[in-house]
Amino acid sequence: MKRTQHRTILAAAVLALSALPSPGIPVAPNPKSLLKSKKVLVVEATNWNGDSHKVPKANALALLNKIKTEAGIATFTVADNVEAYTAADLAPYDIIVFNYVFNTQYAVGKPFETAFKAWLASGNRGWMGYHSSGANDVGEWPWYRDSVTVMRYHVHTVAAQPGKMNITTDAAIKALPVLQGMDASFTGTDEWYDFDLPPRAPAPALWADCKVTYYLDESTLATAPTRPMNPHPMSWIREDGKKNRFYYSAFVHSDQGSSSDFFHSALLRGLEYVAGYDTEVSVSSEGNSIRNQLNLAYVTGSRELRVDAEGHHMLEILSAQGKVLESQEGMGPRTYRPSAFTKAGVYYVRYKGEGVRYAQRILVY
Numbered sequence: 464m465k466r467t468q469h470r471t472i473l474a475a476a477v478l479a480l481s482a483l484p485s486p487g488i489p490v491a492p493n494p495k496s497l498l499k500s501k502k503v504l505v506v507e508a509t510n511w512n513g514d515s516h517k518v519p520k521a522n523a524l525a526l527l528n529k530i531k532t533e534a535g536i537a538t539f540t541v542a543d544n545v546e547a548y549t550a551a552d553l554a555p556y557d558i559i560v561f562n563y564v565f566n567t568q569y570a571v572g573k574p575f576e577t578a579f580k581a582w583l584a585s586g587n588r589g590w591m592g593y594h595s596s597g598a599n600d601v602g603e604w605p606w607y608r609d610s611v612t613v614m615r616y617h618v619h620t621v622a623a624q625p626g627k628m629n630i631t632t633d634a635a636i637k638a639l640p641v642l643q644g645m646d647a648s649f650t651g652t653d654e655w656y657d658f659d660l661p662p663r664a665p666a667p668a669l670w671a672d673c674k675v676t677y678y679l680d681e682s683t684l685a686t687a688p689t690r691p692m693n694p695h696p697m698s699w700i701r702e703d704g705k706k707n708r709f710y711y712s713a714f715v716h717s718d719q720g721s722s723s724d725f726f727h728s729a730l731l732r733g734l735e736y737v738a739g740y741d742t743e744v745s746v747s748s749e750g751n752s753i754r755n756q757l758n759l760a761y762v763t764g765s766r767e768l769r770v771d772a773e774g775h776h777m778l779e780i781l782s783a784q785g786k787v788l789e790s791q792e793g794m795g796p797r798t799y800r801p802s803a804f805t806k807a808g809v810y811y812v813r814y815k816g817e818g819v820r821y822a823q824r825i826l827v828y
Contacts, residue, residue, distance in 0.1 A: 489727040490644035492534045496735035501557040501589070502538035503531075503734070506545055508564045516595065519721035520563040523593070526727050527560065530734060546573040550581040558589040558737055561596035563721075567603045580606070586705035589737025593712045593730075594654075612711050613669045613701060615659035620689040623654045623716055627683040628697050636674045641700055641710070641736040645676075645728055651720040655679055655697075656713040657690045673699040677712070698729070700736055706817070708737040739817055746770055746778070746814050746823070753812065753823050760825045766804040770797050774817040780804075781811040781822075 492498070505527060508520075524541070531539045540556075542548075546569045553559070559582070570576040582588060590611060597612035608615065627650045631637055660666050679695040681688065698712035710733035715721045746753050747769045753760035762768070770776055770793065778791040780801045788803040788810075803810060804827045813822045 489724045490731060492731065493640055493643060493735050493740070495640070495740045496534070496738055497741055498735050498738040499535040499537065501536065501738045502555055503536055503540070503558045503560065504553070504556040505539070505541045505560045505562050506565070506569070507541060507543040507562055508566045508569070516564060516716075518718045519594070519716060522718065522721035523563045523715075523726070523730070526722070526730050527562070529727065530731050534731070534734070545569055546575050548575045548578050550578045553578050553582040554585070556582075557587075558591065558734065560590075560734075561592040563593060564595040565592065565597075567607075570607065571604050576604075583611075583707050584705070586707060587739075588707045589709075589734075589739070590707070591710045591730075591733050591737050593733075594714060594716060597711050597713065609667050609669070611709060613667050613673055613699075613709070614711065614713075615664065615667055617657040617659055617690060619654040619656050621655075621684075621686045623652055624685055625650065625652050625683070626655055627680045628677045628714070629680055631674075631676055631678065633674075636676065639674070639700075639736075640740060641732045642676055643732065645732060646725055649677070649714075649723075649725045650683075651715065651723070651725075652717040653714050653720060654716045655681075655684065655688065655695070657688060657692065658696070660692065660696075663690070663692075669701065669703075672703070673701045675699045700733075708739065710734075710737050741819055746812060748825075753825055759809075760823055762804060762825050762827045766800065766827060768799045768801065768812065770799070770814075770816075772796065772816050772819070776814065776816040778815075779813040781813060783809040783811070783824075785811070 505524065507524070530536070559579075570579065583590070592612060597614050597616060627648055629648045630642065630645060636642070660670070675694070675696040675698070677696075677698045679697050681691055681693065681695055697714060698710075701709045703709075712729060712733070714729075715723070715726050720726060748760075748762045748767060749764055753762070768778065770778060773795055775794055776792070778793075778799060780788045780803045782788055789801055791799050791801070807828045809824065809826055811822050811824055814820060
């Protein structure tokens with residue numbers, strides 16, 4: 464009897480361990496991230512549904528505080544009862560995080576609703592949410608559902624259960640900094656949210672702009688969802704025309720998962736993404752950087768300028784007296800041959816990119 468009981472306990476322990484998140488090591492902060500220079504506001508929902516999900520929410524906040532130290536975030540504010548926040552209250556912050564859950568009473572019909580919309584309308588902001596912070600049923604706050612999370616949440620149709628997520632197989636997305644060093648998969652217990660997406664329903668208007676970073680492998684679920692999806696997105700990123708960046712993940716639900724190294728890494732990479740990145744070496748001539756020269760940088764030979772940076776940028780050539788001689792605008796790495804450089808002399812090159820801008824005096828000869 465004792466031996467049978469021992470085997471039963473052992474089997475239960477093995478089963479419980481198998482449902483725990485896969486072990487890993489948190490990723491290191493990306494040195495190109497602009498996160499440490501950003502002001503972050505974390506919105507708490509302290510009275511949300513009593514004590515439901517209390518532990519995962521507290522675990523997520525603890526991870527955010529670790530990231531604050533790791534990344535060296537200068538301004539990191541945690542606040543609740545934000546329904547009275549105005550546009551002036553939100554304006555100083557570059558990033559807003561909805562920690563784990565989100566109360567619609569914070570927004571609909573309250574000053575925060577108008578303030579949050581104005582905050583995003585100003586551009587170059589970052590928003591991050593996870594798990595129930597995006598779980599807005601139809602009618603709760605349609606604008607938030609369709610303009611921020613871009614998810615038409617249906618509800619998980621079965622109880623929380625172990626499952627496995629896999630990183631995207633899209634090579635272009637996989638190469639993005641938001642997935643740098645991230646695990647290829649994550650196994651844990653979660654509420655595997657269902658969304659209304661094709662072929663079941665038309666996709667939200669902005670869904671085409673989203674890049675999915677992780678998918679659920681529904682074949683790993685013991686109980687199949689009643690609304691199967693293939694593929695089944697679990698996290699995604701998006702950037703809009705105002706340079707606002709959004710990061711949303713439907714995980715993590717369990718106490719173990721919300722304190723895991725994987726979730727730690729996901730939150731760090733998500734914050735880095737919504738903060739943006741410094742392109743570091745941006746403009747060069749014949750392979751030599753012209754940025755941050757103390758006095759003069761030199762352009763010779765081909766008299767070309769090479770921009771090595773992702774995203775949108777503007778390049779201006781100015782005379783030594785500060786007159787704009789010509790402007791160039793482009794996307795991603797490009798090589799320019801400024802007509803002004805046909806004449807030797809001293810010029811200024813002014814560069815404006817995503818989160819980076821500077822002017823450099825150069826000598827063309």
